[in-house]
Amino acid sequence: MKRFLGFVKKEFLHIFRDVRTMIILFGIPAAQILLFGFVVSTDLKNAQVAFLDLSRDEMTQKISDKICSSGFFRRGETLLNFDDVDKALRGNKIKAVIVFEKNFGRKLISEGEADISIIADGSEPNMATLTTNYLTAIIADFNRELAGTSAAATMLIQPEVRMFYNPSLKGQFMFVPGVITLIMILICALMTSITITREKEFGTMEVLLVSPLKPIQIILGKVIPYFMLSFVDVIMILLLSWLVFGLPVKGSLILLLAESMLYILMSLSIGILISTVSSNMQQAILISLVGMMLPSVLLSGFIFPIENMPEVYGWISAILPPRYFIVIIKNIMIKGTGFLFVWKETLILMVFTAVAIGLSIKNFKIRLQ
Amino acid sequence: MTKNAIISVKNLVKKFGNFTANDNLNFEVHEGEIFGFLGANGAGKTTAVRILSGLSAPTSGEVIVAGFNARKQPEQIKKNIGYMCQKFSLYEDLTVKENIMLYGGIYGMNKKLIRERTDSLLKRLNFEEYGDRLILDLPLGLKQKLAFSVAVLHQPKIVFLDEPTGGVDPVTRRQFWEMIYETAAGGITVFVTTHYMDEAEYCDRVSIMSEGKIVALDTPAELKKQYNVGSVEEVFIKIARP
Numbered sequence: 170m171k172r173f174l175g176f177v178k179k180e181f182l183h184i185f186r187d188v189r190t191m192i193i194l195f196g197i198p199a200a201q202i203l204l205f206g207f208v209v210s211t212d213l214k215n216a217q218v219a220f221l222d223l224s225r226d227e228m229t230q231k232i233s234d235k236i237c238s239s240g241f242f243r244r245g246e247t248l249l250n251f252d253d254v255d256k257a258l259r260g261n262k263i264k265a266v267i268v269f270e271k272n273f274g275r276k277l278i279s280e281g282e283a284d285i286s287i288i289a290d291g292s293e294p295n296m297a298t299l300t301t302n303y304l305t306a307i308i309a310d311f312n313r314e315l316a317g318t319s320a321a322a323t324m325l326i327q328p329e330v331r332m333f334y335n336p337s338l339k340g341q342f343m344f345v346p347g348v349i350t351l352i353m354i355l356i357c358a359l360m361t362s363i364t365i366t367r368e369k370e371f372g373t374m375e376v377l378l379v380s381p382l383k384p385i386q387i388i389l390g391k392v393i394p395y396f397m398l399s400f401v402d403v404i405m406i407l408l409l410s411w412l413v414f415g416l417p418v419k420g421s422l423i424l425l426l427a428e429s430m431l432y433i434l435m436s437l438s439i440g441i442l443i444s445t446v447s448s449n450m451q452q453a454i455l456i457s458l459v460g461m462m463l464p465s466v467l468l469s470g471f472i473f474p475i476e477n478m479p480e481v482y483g484w485i486s487a488i489l490p491p492r493y494f495i496v497i498i499k500n501i502m503i504k505g506t507g508f509l510f511v512w513k514e515t516l517i518l519m520v521f522t523a524v525a526i527g528l529s530i531k532n533f534k535i536r537l538q
Numbered sequence: 539m540t541k542n543a544i545i546s547v548k549n550l551v552k553k554f555g556n557f558t559a560n561d562n563l564n565f566e567v568h569e570g571e572i573f574g575f576l577g578a579n580g581a582g583k584t585t586a587v588r589i590l591s592g593l594s595a596p597t598s599g600e601v602i603v604a605g606f607n608a609r610k611q612p613e614q615i616k617k618n619i620g621y622m623c624q625k626f627s628l629y630e631d632l633t634v635k636e637n638i639m640l641y642g643g644i645y646g647m648n649k650k651l652i653r654e655r656t657d658s659l660l661k662r663l664n665f666e667e668y669g670d671r672l673i674l675d676l677p678l679g680l681k682q683k684l685a686f687s688v689a690v691l692h693q694p695k696i697v698f699l700d701e702p703t704g705g706v707d708p709v710t711r712r713q714f715w716e717m718i719y720e721t722a723a724g725g726i727t728v729f730v731t732t733h734y735m736d737e738a739e740y741c742d743r744v745s746i747m748s749e750g751k752i753v754a755l756d757t758p759a760e761l762k763k764q765y766n767v768g769s770v771e772e773v774f775i776k777i778a779r780p
Contacts, residue, residue: 175643179632186631372625379591379621379698380644381613 172382176390183364184394193360198352198402202409205344213299216264217245219257228274232285233267235311241303258290265289265300345410346498347471349403350491351462353429354436356399358461361440362453364391370449388529392437399436403429419505428501428515432494435518438525439490445532465491490521541568543602544696544727545590550599552585559585561750563599567696567729572722574738575731576774577747583731584700586747590729591698592616604695617645620689620697620726624704628685630674634665637673638688645692652691659687679710683717690721697721699730703737715740735771746774753777 184190218236222229237244245263248254257263268286270276277283287304289297365388368374377387403426410416418425439461447453466472468482469491475483486492493514500506508515545567552560559582567573577583588594590603592612601608604618628637635656642652660666663683673681682702690697699718703711715737722728730741738744738758745755754761754777758770765773 172644172646175640179629179636179640182632182636183629371627371630372623373627373629375593375623375625376621376627377644378593379616379619380641381617381646382644383613 173386173390176382176386177393180364180391180394184398190360194356194398194402195405197355198348198406199409201348201352202345202406203413205348206410206414213241213303215243216241216296216300217262218242218300218304219245219248219254219263219266221248221251221254221266221268223271224269224273224275226272226274228277228283229269232269232308232311236267236304236307239303239307241307254288258288261290263290264293264296265304267304345406345414345416346495346502347469349406349429349498350432350469350471350494351465352402352406353399353433353494354439354461354465354491355457356402357395357433357436358440358443359454359457361392361395361437362443362447362457363450364395365441365444366447366450366453369444388441392441395440396433396437399433400426400430403433416502418502420501420507424508425498425501428494428497428511428518431515431518431522432490432497435490435522435525438522438529441529442525442532445529464489468492470495490518493517541571543567544569544604545573545729546600546602547590548600550586550589550601551597552582552589552594553597558750560589560596563752565745565752565755567727569695569727570722570725571742572718572728572730572740574741574744575729575747576733576735576738576744576770577731578733581747582750583747587698587700587729587731591619591621618695620692620694622685622689622697622699622702624701626678626681626685628673628681628688631672633670633672634660634676634684635669637684638691641688642691647692655691659691663687679706679713682706682710683714686714686717690726693724694726696727696729699728701731701733703732703734711737735769735774738770738774744770746777748777 184194220233222233233244236242246257248257248266251268254266254268257266266288268288270284270286273283273285285308287301289301291297365374368377368391374387378384382390407418407425411418440457443453443456443460447456464485468475468478468486469489470486471491475486475492478486497511497514497518500511504510543566545565547563547565550560550563551558561582563586575583575587585594589596589601589608592603592608592615595609595612603615606614606618608615629640632640638656638659639649639652642655643649647655656669660669663680665680665684668676668680673684676684686699686702689699703714706714711734718728718730718740730737732738741758743755743757744761745752747753754764754773756764761770761773762768765776767773767776
């Protein structure tokens, strides 16, 4: 046991002395969570819209006021003619231009119909869709108000939409679980595979194998520090997302931490497996990044919904562990569900862990053939 | 034989698929001697050393090292040997003392003993001021000497040196061999593979391997007489090159 503890201590020294390792362990997770939280925000806040008002009457004034007081939009410049529309959009600040036709108010009252056009910047498809959806909703709302005050009230079905679990549709709710999932697989799989292949490459592995340390002790000694530090990472990310973005853990924190441990364990096993099949660090990095990271980002459901993928990609995604952990962590963090709702995914992660450990043992050349 | 055999190899065969790396080896290494294990690259030296140090199991034959059977008790063998390999084996991002502490700990020594031996070791090598330096900052010659000292820190019965002097300058090589002599004088058997033929002259006995077989085994003087040449190098060229 003493032998083993000395060996674990040495691994901690390696980690704490290497600036790059420390950055990967603690800098990247913090940066990722802040980056995704602040920059890749999918909600609309204070987007600038410009107005081209060819009518300038009470009605157009009311509508533009309503749009700009919604909180989603901010009044940008006021345009004078159609030539300005293109110029305004090219400036990149204006996300959409709203055009009221001539005699808008009069037409609306006398004919009961008037036209507004919304011109959005299609070079940013997500933003354009969001903007137009919000604008249409605001205008529809205005329509209903108008109908309500006029004598000829029309029958209207008003759907009342509520977003469960994430009422204000905060983007961070999506990204925090995703980032935890990705970061853990990055740190655990990549770092363990690197640290083990490094010993192979430098020849120290041979000396260790000749020593009285058992192979299982060597592997555990290399993995335990990463297990502990990854766990610290999970706690750090949860704290950050709670303090900075106000994202609470709705379900049981204990369950969430236990599931995280399982996921870390699985990622570490995958890292060990990678190290048994690669003979140098470059190879290990390549397999971890291209083989694990890329598919995890693209196919785990983190960014693109699995339901919308072509069937084949769905199959590939089924063998990616992050996909299941994202479901688990979202359920616990955001929906606040208990173990009963995530036991299937938990079981799948356990199977992944067992398979990775089994294959590693089979691959690990205990006696260095 | 008047001396005790600390390594005894009988009919050792090691096969990888169809390739026979060690073809029926028979030899003994005596307690306290410096045994040179020579051979061209690919002659099967490294394979044999791995079997002797408990890293690899023999396909057939009986191998006894320090009183333990290499097939059945590799873990016991590992506790009783030291090992220094071709590649440099200390951790570059740890200090000299941390490296010593690590390897001492792995071999089950207690901290007090490690500290005592560290002090005497550093004194002997005139290394005192280097104790808290990172290995990375040391010149290669010092590193190599330190690696050897660490390999015998736990005072094993046998130390295996796998081409220990590769890439080292002649002066350091000379000093290194003085350390080997001191170690052997202290009762530790030294088993060394090398392809520097002048080093073979320093050994008590040498064996020469070619194509998986031991083709010669005797004292350097006896070998030279037998083949009627002036150096072990010429012996080697005569028999190892077909």
